[in-house]
Amino acid sequence: METRRLQFLLELSRLGSMRAVADVLETTTSTVSQQISVLAKETGVALLEPDGRRVRLTPAGRRLAEHAVTILAAVEAARVDLDPEAEPAGTVRVAGFGTGVRHAVLPVADQLAQRHPQVRVTISEHEPAEALAQLRTDDIDLALTYDYNLAPATADPSLAVRPLWAEPWGLAVPRADAKRLRGNGTLDVFAALRDRDWIGNSRNGADETVVGTLASMAGFSPRFTHRADNLDLVQDLIAAGGGVGLLPESWPTRSDVTVLPLTGPDVRLRAFACTRRGRDAWPPLALVLGLLPGD
Structure with missing residues (x-):
């Protein structure tokens, strides 16, 4: 199977609509639909199912999207290893608390626009529980959360948590x-x-x-x-x-x-960057994580 088709499927799992995928990948919705249909034939399973006027991933489609993260990250890592000057590219979806977004994410978005224009950040303002819920369902790539030293958050073993400040x-x-x-x-x-x-x-x-x-x-x-x-x-x-x-x-x-x-x-107050385990190897996300401020 072609990695390009996996990219279409992965972006659909992240963005939720073929139009949004087409916009991000600079193509048409018919191309997105066609490529995912070819991928379904290659894998021999249904990847999409109707959801009102739209479509959503089937359980098999979601599992393949999970594999796509690892496969595409490995391909990207190999590309970077062979060509260290290669630019990361992709959309990193971030959800976080308002003051943290202002303090940490907006400066990163500005740096990316100037130095790494192929990496785009989308931002949603959410309190920690809301952001973590979206992270667990793969609706975002990075959750910016917080707790207090007198009210520590419960650790989730499925997530990688990086202290920031x-x-x-x-x-x-x-x-x-x-x-x-x-x-x-x-x-x-x-x-x-x-x-x-x-x-x-x-x-x-x-x-x-x-x-x-x-x-x-x-x-x-x-x-x-x-x-x-x-x-x-x-x-x-x-x-x-x-x-x-x-x-x-x-x-x-x-x-x-x-x-x-x-x-x-x-x-x-203690701020954290949270990702799903294994995802931080994806070059665009790794770039964003590396630009976030710490103590």
């Missing part, structure tokens, strides 16, 4: 409270705010786990009144008297909001 987080409070609280240890700060409303994350429970752990150590159970995953909205809620909540220490704040450092214990 860690960032200290503090407790954001109205500026009027900052002066009397500044300089106190974490548990003293939490105890002083035990009667306040607290702001959690609407799409990830790790923030509330961290707050709940520290509040428990300080002798109370926090009352979560608001939830938001947009950090600017968290600030606005704090400024409006909606409570207090976690924010990165480096986050640019409003004049009426202060982020207090937390010490003893501290709170650190």
Whole structure:
């Protein structure tokens, strides 16, 4: 079987439609359909099945797409070995949390556009659980996730996880409270705010786990009144008297909001690059991974 036909099948498994495959591979939808039909005859199994007005991969088609990853990566690795100057080419699908995308993925996309124009990055904003779910179903190639040192994520043996960077987080409070609280240890700060409303994350429970752990150590159970995953909205809620909540220490704040450092214990967000095992040998993905920032 020709590797070009495997490429059509693999891109269909990633992108979900023949039109999208045709756009990425700069061909026509009829060519995509024809090449996958020839591949089905070569393998002797049905690779596609109807899905409303569209088609989707059969279980056999999905298994062959899995093999295609390994086969095409090996072919590409051989090509690079024979011609080290050869340029990687392909579309890397990335899903990650908003601040991580801004910090890490957008600069990488800019570098690729300037230095490796044949490698394209598509970006979707998702919280860790959402991104990992898409990674497991092969809807993306790279998940940018995070956890906290006080709320570590559970390891998934089917995924390769690469630590990237860690960032200290503090407790954001109205500026009027900052002066009397500044300089106190974490548990003293939490105890002083035990009667306040607290702001959690609407799409990830790790923030509330961290707050709940520290509040428990300080002798109370926090009352979560608001939830938001947009950090600017968290600030606005704090400024409006909606409570207090976690924010990165480096986050640019409003004049009426202060982020207090937390010490003893501290709170650190830890960022990770997650891929399906064996996929990071694919040259376009390997290139992206190599450009991501680390500690």
